[in-house]
Amino acid sequence: MKKLTLFTFCLVPLWLHGQVSTTATDLSYAASKAIPAVVRIQAFVSDSILNIHPHLVTSMGIKSNKSGTGMLAGSASGVLVSADGYVITNNHVLAGADSLMVILQDRRAYRAMLTGTDDRVDLALLKIPGNALPFLELGNPGTIQIGDPVLAVGNPLDLTSTVTGGILSARFRNMDSQSDESLVNSYLQTDAASNEGMSGSALVDRNGKLIGINSAIISPSGTFAGYTFAIPAGIVRKVWHDLVAYGSVHYAYLDIFFVDMDATQTKRLLAKSPRGVLIESVQRGGAGEQAGLQRDDIIIQLDQQQIISSPQLRELLAQYAPGNHVVLTIVRKGKETDLAVILSPQNGSTSRAAVRKQPARWPAFRTKQ
Secondary structure, rough: OOOOOOOOOOOOOHHOOOOOOOOOOHHHHHHHHHHHHHEEEEEEEEEHHHOOOOOOOHHHOOOOOOOOEEEEEEEEEEEEOOOOOEEEEEHHOOOOOOOOEEEEEOOOOEEOOEEEOOOOOOEEEEEEOOOEEEEOOOHHHHHHOOOOOEEEEEOHHHOOOEEEEEEEEEEEOOOOOOOOOOOOOEEEEEEEOOOOOOEEEEEEEOOOEEEEEEEEOOOOOOOOOOOOHHHEHHHHHHHHHHHHHHHOOOOOOOOOEEEEHHHHHHHOOOOOOOEEEEEEEEOOOOOHHHHHHOOOEEEEEOOOEEEOHHHHHHHHHOOOOOOOOEEEEEEEEEEEEEEEOOOEEEOHHHHHHOOOOOOOOOOOOOEOO
16 A cells, blocks of 8 residues: 655745735636536447448447447537537547437437538537527637646546646647648647546636647556646637538648757757747748748747747647738848738648547547557
8 A cells, every 4th residue: 555645734824925816726616617518429320330330349449338329439528619509529539420419417418410520630510409508618728827727627437527627737739749740739738637538528717718628648558647638729719610611621821841949950040049930841832932931931920929839830820711911020041020921721731741540449538658
């Protein structure tokens, strides 16, 4: 048996440290907002599909219990984002299913219609009938500081409406170093505990606003081992809008390849600091070349927002639409220059695309070993 170590605390009069807010870390309000809006999603595979593809029973981990809608393939989480029934979840939650059920926290159940999916950010949008449904308002992760408290709310391990707390540990976290450059691949990182069934669950701030959709954990065992990763709310908003408006997500591109600056490149380019991202190559005829971008330019701002990393730049670009005008501040041979760019609907990196790996066991919470 492990020895239990008890820590003692010394009470210090408040006057020694000034006024302390008793509500700074009170997350009960955030939990009360989030719990009714977080749903359970059950995915079913019909008998007709299983008769044609019997291998799905083993390859997808389909459970033996049946309902009137078919064989239960798995259960995960989702978030109501509007009073009229739009639900955001992870795309990998839906793989192989031909029938979807959404169950609210008050046990109301609805057949769900799939509005659309987006592989590039692993999001899917569902629609259930109804009005005046509880929902979460989308927040802005950019207003949350590293170290601020956050909540993860979902249905882990069949434990309905579970709330776990943590802090925002990092932003712009790159999960796959060798990923397709057309993928956004920029996550919020938190230490709020998450396990299987939390795919598509809510990450909320202390005001009860949705700042991310929990999507992945890094774990050697497949269970929670310290960190959870969420798709930022700005991308959720973009995907939701485009899937409703167009049926697909219209991303905008600079048509360039870029990497993080480092000490070696700083020395080679005689730059003042390793801030920003470095352009490795520019696609011929693309948006970047037409705007005057060149190899070895260093991007330090996008529309006056400081750029610190490649995932951040991809995340920001993902929230624009093709044809939008942006202003890039670059450093070229030691001099700062502003360039106006009209973003392209084409992505020059598709020729270097890598196949996105699906989770080993569907629909388990996506893990990176």
